Amino acid sequence: MPIDETLPVHSSNDIVVVRQVVRTSAVEIGFNLVEQTKIVTAASELARNTIDHGGGGTARVQSLWNSGRAGLRLTFEDKGPGIPDLELALKDGYTTGLGLGLGLSGARRLSNEFEIQSRPGEGTRVTITRWK
Amino acid sequence: MERIPILTMNEFLLVSIQVDMHDRLAMTLQEDLTNRIVRDRARGVLIDISSLEIVDSFMGRMISNIAAMSRVLDAETVVVGMRPAVAITLVELGLALPGVRTSLNVDRGMALLRSSLAGGGNGHGDADR
Amino acid sequence: MAIRGRSRLSEMVNKHEAGILTDWIKEQLAAVKAADRISESDLRSECQRFLAVFKDALRSDGDDIATAPWSEAREMLADLSRSRARAGYTPSETATFVLSLKRPLFDRLRGEIGRDADTLADEVWHATVLLDRLALFTTELFQKSREGIILRQQQDMLELSTPVVQLWEGILALPLIGTLDSARTQVVMENLLQRIVETGASIAIIDITGVATVDTLVAQHLLKTVAAARLMGADCIISGIRPQIAQTIVHLGVELNTVVTKATLADAFIIALHKTGSSIGRPAKA
Secondary structure (H helix, E strand, O other): OOOEEEEEEEHHHHHHHHHHHHHHHHHHHOOHHHHHHHHHHHHHHHHHHHHHHHHOEEEEEEEEOOEEEEEEEEEEOOHHHHHHHHHHHHHHHHHHHHHHHHHHHHHHHHEEEEEEEEEOOOOEEEEEEEEE | OOOOOOOEOOOOOOEEEEOOOHHHHHHHHHHHHHHHHHOOOOOOEEEEEOOOOOOOOHHHHHHHHHHHHHHHHHOEEEEEEOOHHHHHHHHOOOOOOOOEEOOOOOOHHHHHHHHHHHHHOOOOOOOOO | OHHHHHHHEEEHHHHHHHHHHHHHHHHHHHHHHOOOOOOOOHHHHHHHHHHHHHHHOOOOOOOOOOOOOHHHHHHHHHHHHHEEEEEEOEEEEEEEEHHHHHHHHHHHHHHHHOOOOHHHHHHHHHHHHHHHHHHHHHHHHHHHHHHHHHHHHHHHHHHHHEEEEEEEEEEEEEEEEEEEOHHHHHHHHHHHHHHHHOOOOOOEEEEEEEOOOHHHHHHHHHHHHHHHHOOOOEEEEEEOOOOHHHHHHHEEEEEEOOOOEEOOOHHOOOOOOOHHHOOOOOOOOO
């Protein structure tokens, strides 16, 4: 049964819901415990970013099927201020362990695929995918 | 409003985190803990995370903050019961939890606190005694 | 024209069911040299069952076997596929069950529609598409179940080949042997962490004496495991680093200075005992 759910991400409670939905979806797809933990944690990071830096937005959870492999794709979108220097944010966050960057680079390290589109004034969209 | 209970365990304080923390709850916990450390003149804090299936950077920062604040108040913090999947994910996440010592469970955590208070040891885990 | 033609397939099978059944069974007994694997009466009942669900599904007029009207047919074929795989049939032999239905069907179609070449062609095409898809379905199922078996065997081998041993109270040893690939290393490491929790160990000795080469990925996994164990309150000692591996590690720029390393498992064990408050002594000479 394919999964395709879009959830609101505006409050702390929404982060909890996102984690639960991602967890349930990951279990359904057949991820083992470590794989589940990684993607739920990545989702938590990105959801928090959406609220803290994007002013709130949405999270889309989709199951995927590609030549016999199952996967889970999460898309976080907001209409916030956008990220002026992506490279810096990704690198910076990792080294200082604070704020926006750690969430992004962390989510990237926990996923198989990572894609980000962001422009100042146009909001941000982050997509991560994990394959079984 | 909901609060995370802080228990006294011999000469230490024990906090058992079992729920998803949101910001307000985290701030309240930090406040309550610092107050209790001073009030009880506690020398050590045990944070039990054996119920947590997920520890993200927010939680990691909170734990580091608690450790830092405790140290200022002359108390040591030990985090106990981290699950393997959580440990693996934290390492992957690149979260180091600086200044935080760890133990397998509450008993060992208390032993660690005692030995470090007694002998002034500076190990980071059970193994150094 | 096409729609009217499709429903003719359904009504035709209905009308000639008995004859189709007989011919179909004959085709199979001729094609498959498996008379000793299945009795004719069993074959007959299988064919009857399939014809019944096939007839039913045909009424829906579509040719996508993944849709709901075909679910009973798929289920029946799934069962058949599995039981035949168990009985030692090759996937082709199982697919032949479906494919050999073509001839009897086409014969009846020609009988019914005969003169109308266009309609006959349409009907034959429709029947072919359906039967081909159903046959391919049985082949895919066969493959999937084989893959499942191979995967399970691989898991078993993985568990058998990397046991975590408890050397003493609170001290575990993980002797790694053979080549380490990324996937295997991950599984092994997760297993070690789990055992640390289960046994309440405070030290884990990872011995790589039996490992031929260590590449960057494996070295990184080792380090990550050490870091994860630390977060759980256990220390790791890596032992058995041979000179060549030491060179590789330095060349790769992997930082091992935060990890205790010992040349042999024995040395590591002594350190571990020490750290947990024990020691080994020799009995005093008489």
